[in-house]
Amino acid sequence: MIEARGLSKKYGGVQAVSDLSFEVRPGVVTGFLGPNGSGKSTTMRMALGLDAPDRGTVRIGGRRYRDLAWPLREVGSLLEARSFHPGRSARAHLSALAAGNAIPASRVGEVLELTGLAGAAGRRAGKFSLGMAQRLGIAAALLGDPGVLLLDEPINGLDPEGIRWIRDLMKSLAAEGRTVFVSSHLISEMALTATRVIVIGGGRLLADTTVDELSAGAASLEDAFLQLTSASAEFRADGGERSPGGRAGGDSGYSQYPMARRSS
């Protein structure tokens, strides 16, 4: 269970996230949708304790990330693909993380096999393609066999086979009773993967509902999403949400908000 309450964060005068509250429950894949710059990555970073919220809290299993006893064994996370030193091999990277949370060394080989990296495990990770880097990030997220997974744009850089693989992986992880929270700006992908969706725009909650309910009144989930987020479309011009300048947001009202909000 992931629980955000009144989360707010401002970067250099720009409100990236505003009074955001939601819950992510175990057992299903929950998609985290929003246009570029809507605050998805910022929210993920706050959940993982990398950025401190100005106001509000986000708790995982009832605790803040920094209070977890064995973080990697409780929460698996993937933020940006390249979260490793380029000079280290995939095996060395995972071995270091395993040592940090007393995870058995044998688990490193298991996640390398699982992510299809076993053959490249000894190579410098800096030479990896984006798809392989993404697989290494997923391997790190699965390393501690965690009950909660936070994945920010996990299909970036993956080929069709890789996309299907991670879709099936996320579904089966959720089916095992885990909490799977996955952000994406690819609505069609989320329509295939997620059961529930949390939609944000301009750092505010636009909808917290199921995929079926959200797409019920529209031709497709994509249409429903575009209708919902049209008010925040102006922020898309600001570019990628990872660049500081791109952490754009605003305080404009969203006329669709009251209609779109479902209390399920």
Add this chain to the structure above:
Amino acid sequence: MTGITVSGTDNASGTRGRSRAVSGGHYRFRHAARMEWVKLRTLRSTWWTLGITAVGAVAIGVGVGAGTRDGSGDLTNNALVGMVPGLLLTGVLGVLVTTAEYSSGMIRSTLAAIPRRPLALAAKAAVFGALALAFGELASFASFFAGGAALGHGIAAPTLGRPGVLRAVVFSGMSFALIGLIGVGLGAIVRHTAAAIAMVVGGVYVLGQVVGALAHAAAPYMPILIVANSLSTTRPPTCSAGSGSCPQMLSAWSGLGMLGLYAAVVLVIGGWLLARRDA
């Protein structure tokens, strides 16, 4: 919700019937230190830098020893002179140990495993400091013996039993670790490789030389002059008669304490900033 037990044999995360229940206890310093040790030893640049540093120190010591024609000077200090250029490399390696976390994005993985940031930095400093100390002592003792063996012209090599000699050799090795730790701390404060390296080189080398020449009162407190004139000498350098404003260098123990204080101050500030700032 994190403690659900899975009993299947081939589930999605690849565990074979292993319980997902998290066992008791929580991560501690020793786990963070083990992680930092794996990180440090699996980078080739660690071994290249430390190896070149040690080999360079010995080579310079041999060169100085072979060229010595007057046996009345501080022969121990002469043999250890090669340690001083090596400080630049350990300082830079110390910087990279922290700034590379930011430039590569590794910091996200590090803090995912060890979210208590001062603990993460303390473990990094302890592990890097221990490795730099080991290489520093290796380089220092090797320089001392090689420099002594290279002496010619009927000059007898100094021995470790002579007053102040063992202290000078051991303290010189320690200077590697302390300058390296100053690099780690500055790296944590500045976070950008080029800026932090400029601060280490500027603070340790350039400032030391400039202040040493211009402001004699401050000269004894410059890191590079502490290493050269306090730590690696068997007897405090004396001023030649007639030189009016000669700096009074710190004793070996005071010099060691001062260098340790510098390292402690930058590490504490670095740890404090690390905990406060968004990563």
